[in-house]
Amino acid sequence: MANCPMFLNLKGRKILILGGGEIATRKLKVLLDFTKDITVISRSFSDEMQKLIKDNKLKNFKKEYKQNDIVGFNILIVAFNDIELQKQIAKQVEGKNYLCNFADLPENCDFNLGAYLKKEDLIISISTNGGAPSVITQLKLWLDKKIPNSVIDFIKEIKKERLSLPKGEERMKYFRNKTKDFFDKLD
Ligand SMILES: C[C@@]1(CC(=O)O)C2=NC(=C\c3[nH]c(c(CCC(=O)O)c3CC(=O)O)Cc3[nH]c(c(CC(=O)O)c3CCC(=O)O)/C=C3\N/C(=C\2)[C@@H](CCC(=O)O)[C@]3(C)CC(=O)O)/[C@H]1CCC(=O)O
């Protein structure tokens, strides 16, 4: 079965990235759009990772991984270039309360990071369920060109108007019709 798309509130979640190479850096860049409460552990960091750590004042430990490093964290991104070590960590977290993503163990992943488009309050998340990452990269760029700025302005307008009208059947009908009209005219 496919993974369920959910929008996770990262407030108060403790995130640990294990690894300081290309993959760890790519995943860190995604997460930094949503939280700065991230810790990184690796025996080395790429130049780009070092800059991200400095710019965002991230907690970091340049060291060899030790088993108890994961204690106290909620979300783990495991991107060491050592598959045996990834398997060891997968065993260690079995049955425990962690949400994990492993760079080389898709069958052990509790989640994938999809590609996303973020234009103010509009977030479009896309996934190929792990099967074709190069497609989502290009599809994201294609969608970016297709969505006009008027949609972003329309979202702002609706958000503001929703606050000023009382909740209920009438309001629902009003917004459904108004939004349908807007999209009918967009085509
Ligand atoms: C969204 C994004 C976020 C991120 O950075 O993580 C992401 N991949 C991105 C780009 C990308 N990745 C790769 C290429 C080169 C082309 C190619 O190889 O196809 C390109 C495209 C490019 O560079 O153009 C290589 C690659 N990726 C994975 C494998 C392993 C495998 O397939 O087994 C290999 C081959 C490794 C090898 O052969 O060595 C696996 C995963 N990549 C995922 C996410 C997850 C599934 C998402 C889904 O499709 O639902 C998953 C499962 C990881 C996970 O989250 O667990 C980011 C988009 C950034 C953006 O534009 O926003």
Ligand SMILES: NC(=O)c1ccc[n+]([C@@H]2O[C@H](COP(=O)([O-])OP(=O)(O)OC[C@H]3O[C@@H](n4cnc5c(N)ncnc54)[C@H](O)[C@@H]3O)[C@@H](O)[C@H]2O)c1
């Ligand atoms: N899922 C994906 O999207 C995807 C794509 C390409 C590669 N990969 C896999 O992801 C893994 C990481 O790839 P990469 O390109 O980032 O590798 P990399 O060599 O650039 O980085 C690996 C990092 O792990 C650190 N490390 C390794 N063992 C450690 C230990 N015991 N203690 C502390 N630090 C340790 C290294 O110092 C380095 O910073 C590889 O196994 C690769 O096969 C996954």
